[in-house]
Amino acid sequence: MNFGSDNASGVHPAIMQALHAANEGTAPSYGRDALTRAAVDRVREVFAAPAAEVFMLGTGTGANALALAQFCPPWGRIFCHRTAHIETSESGAPAFAAGGAQLALIDGADGRIAPDSLRARLTDYPQEDEHDGRNAVLSLTNATEWGTVYAPAAVAALAGIAHDGGLALHMDGARFANAVAATGATPAALTHASGVDVLSLGGTKGGCLALEAVVIFDPARAGDFLFRRMRAGHLWSKHRFLAAQMLAWLDDDLWLGLARHANAMAAGLHAQIRQAGHELIQPVEANEIFLRLPRSEIARLRAAGLRAADWPTPGDDTDRGTIRLVTSWATTDAEIEALAALL
Amino acid sequence: MNFGSDNASGVHPAIMQALHAANEGTAPSYGRDALTRAAVDRVREVFAAPAAEVFMLGTGTGANALALAQFCPPWGRIFCHRTAHIETSESGAPAFAAGGAQLALIDGADGRIAPDSLRARLTDYPQEDEHDGRNAVLSLTNATEWGTVYAPAAVAALAGIAHDGGLALHMDGARFANAVAATGATPAALTHASGVDVLSLGGTKGGCLALEAVVIFDPARAGDFLFRRMRAGHLWSKHRFLAAQMLAWLDDDLWLGLARHANAMAAGLHAQIRQAGHELIQPVEANEIFLRLPRSEIARLRAAGLRAADWPTPGDDTDRGTIRLVTSWATTDAEIEALAALL
């Protein structure tokens, strides 16, 4: 019963098989190979974005940091939710990549930023002169760090405010597949058609070995990104093995099938938890569940084999704590049932 | 006949098999898994360096840049050969990682730095006061960019000068296995026993999919390296798949066997080329050959299927140019014979 994180899961067999298949003979290195060209084209197709620039790399923090740096000057400011991964878990990667940029945090229920909150936060930096720095990017995480999602209309509302304020819109899509599966929206609808300028598209949590992509929808804004990736050490030499993952992951909508599975597992568990009367911290919309339990109960579950992260949350006290349960493409019915039985 | 680069080759079957074997069930992410611990221990064992700190990541540029930054302050200077990869091919990665550090280039025959050249170059920056910046690191590439090697005594001679001048000694070991194979020295003799403080150990060119390691021999100098790697986006979430490569690569000296093979292929080709009377630019000691030929001959070879990089070199003229031939773990006798027949 490992609900610790979706990156505790392994690699989907079809993707592993694709790595094997790509391992034939020689291929040009550094992304000049045919598989890379095919993978880029496939991403464009899936996103209905024939002109988009697509850059693959191996880590989500790398993808976020480089994507943000592309749209944020060193004296720029990136607005994001207070619980965004770029704030809590990347050790300052965006600031490093962007040469010193700052994050401006926004509160919001359920891991989401509300339009009014964004509007209000923007007024904190009125852009009168050079003392203020530049308001540069809004970064949304979809699905959010709290397992909720933004539907296209919500993205578009925030995009409107962002663009009016001169900000580019970045989407941290470490769990973008889960968001697509949850909303039923097309990849296009959830990104460029709703105003997203640049997407960190995450494959690793969704069943790949190590695969992320930065997708810049307007190619005019992708200038020198190759240099940015190179000097950050994020250009793979045997690049075909990134491309092979991408092709297999997108093939026949495998990526969405796996995300639907993860979401369904979470929904099933969610139903069991509600039935058991336990306290849920917030809505369950994708593949994460936040559950408040007596600490003794948490200890009992762990003793019985549960793996789940502690997730300290306002409202916890000495008796009751919060844990996070994450399902993945590899979660099984048996695991759900085993946990439900324990609960 | 692809002699373009050793990173045009694929992944050795044993390493691919190890990726498969590692893909069982769940594992803690971010390097907290058992395979990672085992791989770190294995590196320590191979290097006879039980206290060394070992950090794995996916790219050689990432490894070099982070290794250098660990030993070089933002106002520091890194001495290296004029043809070092960190100077010619990493788009400023060391300066980025180290917050602005500068490279100080040194000339030297056959891709090597001579002790006197290092001594002379150090006097260019006399360290009188803060205008001068700090002389911080000497970076040696072994095997060099020109397919030659430093034996332990050569490393030790340079290490002595470096350490006397207050510099740490970094070794760019993208082809370290080839250097070990060529010199017959132990990994320990070629590194810490000769004064190397930090090694970028390259597995990718040697048969892995994407695997490099930063090895810091004195753990007291490894402080906060985890943060450095994290914020550069070089911490893999499914870290077991780096570790699995390392274990398979080192297992039963596979890494050295593959390197010996690559070196032997180069030696065989070298013999044929000498026999044919062609002009070799310099000694062939590892897995690279630099060959000057009439440009018409180069065109003929390429038309016949040869892949090799142009390598403009002083002495080239309108009639004659230089090409680089790189052998790898995957180069076959048949390829050597085919090329020899053409020559």
Next chain:
Amino acid sequence: MNFGSDNASGVHPAIMQALHAANEGTAPSYGRDALTRAAVDRVREVFAAPAAEVFMLGTGTGANALALAQFCPPWGRIFCHRTAHIETSESGAPAFAAGGAQLALIDGADGRIAPDSLRARLTDYPQEDEHDGRNAVLSLTNATEWGTVYAPAAVAALAGIAHDGGLALHMDGARFANAVAATGATPAALTHASGVDVLSLGGTKGGCLALEAVVIFDPARAGDFLFRRMRAGHLWSKHRFLAAQMLAWLDDDLWLGLARHANAMAAGLHAQIRQAGHELIQPVEANEIFLRLPRSEIARLRAAGLRAADWPTPGDDTDRGTIRLVTSWATTDAEIEALAALL
């Protein structure tokens, strides 16, 4: 009636005179001159800190950024009040100087950070592993951006929490003289004796032309600061003209006399404002007054010659806005009376 900022005032005659006096003959450049040595010694004396390292430069943002960078690694976090100058008005200077460090903002009444607020904010970054970045520095502004002060006991309470959490304590003393004057504490009591590790000592607002200093109380923590200042371009070549300002400013406690004057002018104006029944946003403890007035009244005052900055503050509405009035060493009784008469 210019109450726009204390840096709208000019240079005190004694300091201008000192610049003249220093302009005799030649002097070693870059701080190797006798005046600089004397000024450093004088700062040590005034702060009762004989071992402190003292570095002069020309701007407050430079002083803050370099001071913070000295104590904050690139992956570090600087805790400060939400209204701190380093957050609102330096365009990311600390992040730039520190190679990517982040600010973590803390709310607090009257521009001050309360101990409990600091404790709570620290728990947001639990320092479990490298994802979290390093909690590195607490930066207090004294006098604060809201014209209030921290007394030694308040500094010490925060210093205790900071040091327990592994943070260094920085004090932004752009208006440090005003804080000394307001609290009656000695410079030592308000800094190192209360746990301050590094002070940005501001002379410019206090009557100098361009003079700030970074004072590092423990010389063991000042390593390589000279390099840091140099490569940031903050080492003056004709350094004697920084030193001359410092000597004149500190001479015979001129700096405190000027600060007392500024504070007294604010106190006098404050009394008049209270008498007139206007709304003060918060206590007046140093040389700044924040005043909420009908917008029509603000317009009337400006038409009559008042210079003061708009200072949008929660509680403002369409009818009433807030302005900031700053007094300086050069503010005259006549100006106070003129404004009082208008009010």
Next chain:
Amino acid sequence: MNFGSDNASGVHPAIMQALHAANEGTAPSYGRDALTRAAVDRVREVFAAPAAEVFMLGTGTGANALALAQFCPPWGRIFCHRTAHIETSESGAPAFAAGGAQLALIDGADGRIAPDSLRARLTDYPQEDEHDGRNAVLSLTNATEWGTVYAPAAVAALAGIAHDGGLALHMDGARFANAVAATGATPAALTHASGVDVLSLGGTKGGCLALEAVVIFDPARAGDFLFRRMRAGHLWSKHRFLAAQMLAWLDDDLWLGLARHANAMAAGLHAQIRQAGHELIQPVEANEIFLRLPRSEIARLRAAGLRAADWPTPGDDTDRGTIRLVTSWATTDAEIEALAALL
């Protein structure tokens, strides 16, 4: 007899007087004052560049670093002479300001870069792909570090090569006034009319207290420079005191008069040295003389009161060393005669 450096001299009385005159009443801070507007206009006039953007600050290293960063991406390369101040004496400031840019050094007699040398050096970085980084800027120093000058035709020749290669042209004009005086060219002819894109205009060595300016001739390329200066801490709050220096320095061609004086002093000393038969390292064209003497003679001169920097130069040996003599606006005939008498 202080010939140590032109920044060992003090401030010209007219400039000191201007500081006094500017110290009347209050003035808007941060460059929003009338004196600043006037100074900017005056620079435009002097350079016959009505659209140029002009940014003042206090140090030459600051000016160089920010000017270069404005034209060089973080993955860019700055070509300069091996003895350029930005290489030898700024502790990595350009790399810091530009977020990691690298210097590419060029040899050249008499401190000058020859067109062929520039052409050859550019071929070292063929700009094939992102591994190479971007060739971004050529930086010329005029007058050079060796007291020689580039005439407009020489600048234009190098500018042509630079621009053809996609490089911007920066001029380090710490001693620009001396170059104008030496060549007799107009400021315009020596800069934008010859292809200079950005100038670091140095006033400090030329008689100011602390005044440099970055002049960007095409305002379309000055975007966000204000932010760059701000976050580097190089925006003075009492900005009128920069402007006052500039106005006085340019007034009635004072700056050129002072430079002519310095150059004439050097020429006079040069004549005496030649007459005495001493070895001059190279031509004397501006205000610096490089002289090789027996070391015993150097010791004798110093004992007699000479101040001059040791300047180790190829050709020195155990018996003979090189010293640098710099004249300034403040050098007197008496000093020249005294030194000549000693020689």
